[in-house]
Amino acid sequence: MKTILISVFVLILFAGAILLGAYYYLRWRLQRMITLKYAVVGPLIRKLAARESVTRTEILFMAKDPSLRHAVYRVLEAYNQSDLFPVEFFTIEKGAESFLVTWLEFPTELGQAPHEIELYTTVALEELEDQTYYVFKYRMTGNHWATENNWMLGVAGPYGDESMPYDIPRRIFSRFYSLDRISAKGEVQWVHENI
Known part of the structure; x- marks a missing residue:
């Protein structure tokens, strides 16, 4: 004993x-x-x-x-x-991108900003009237563990008609899933229900 x-x-x-x-x-x-x-x-x-x-x-x-x-x-x-502040960056898309990149930089996530990121699509869930999620595709290059996933999806939102570009979104998340693994709508639905 x-x-x-x-x-x-x-x-x-x-x-x-x-x-x-x-x-x-x-x-x-x-x-x-x-x-x-x-x-x-x-x-x-x-x-x-x-x-x-x-x-x-x-x-x-x-x-x-x-x-x-x-x-x-x-x-x-x-x-x-x-x-x-430059007008071309004073949009909800550019604000959502900025919040997602900052989230991805955290040591518990990617640990650095993605090497490439661009808006993939926007998704409005049927149960949320006038609420839109911004879905970005991003990827890492070089010697990083996430390079094997190629383009991955990340979500920020929801944003409504009254939202301002740099309002903090209620949900920012990525499961580091590649584009061929899940749809943008499926990722938004998961983020909306779980985050």
């Missing part, structure tokens, strides 16, 4: 060490991602705080990157400068 208790105790300690290590590793990855993003957006924040002029070209450079886009919009909004 004593041997069993010692074995269980050692097993619990071992599992705890693994979980603790995983926690610190994910925390380090998340902190690294935040630091890299701040390195790009930080100068904009400092300029706005110092009431220095900001050019539309500076904003456009950042708004082109979907992983930075909604953060840039929120910074401009906080400083009452949202009119500087």
Whole structure:
């Protein structure tokens, strides 16, 4: 009996060490991602705080990157400068893309932004009047575990008639399923029912 208790105790300690290590590793990855993003957006924040002029070209450079886009919009909004945000990126599609990319970047998901992403389709569920989900296809290239799936589906929404482009969607998710595995409507239905 004593041997069993010692074995269980050692097993619990071992599992705890693994979980603790995983926690610190994910925390380090998340902190690294935040630091890299701040390195790009930080100068904009400092300029706005110092009431220095900001050019539309500076904003456009950042708004082109979907992983930075909604953060840039929120910074401009906080400083009452949202009119500087590029009109071509002030759409629900571009906002939904930005939220999905940010979600995919988390260490518990892809761990980085997808190398390619584009709107695949929009899906309106019959039970949701005037509510639309945006379905994107994205893929990874190079040496990444997700390259074997080729194009995968990701969902953001639902957005209604009253939604603004950078309203936070209630549901953002991807199961990393490839296009040939599930339909866009099937993925939206699953996300709507489970997330």
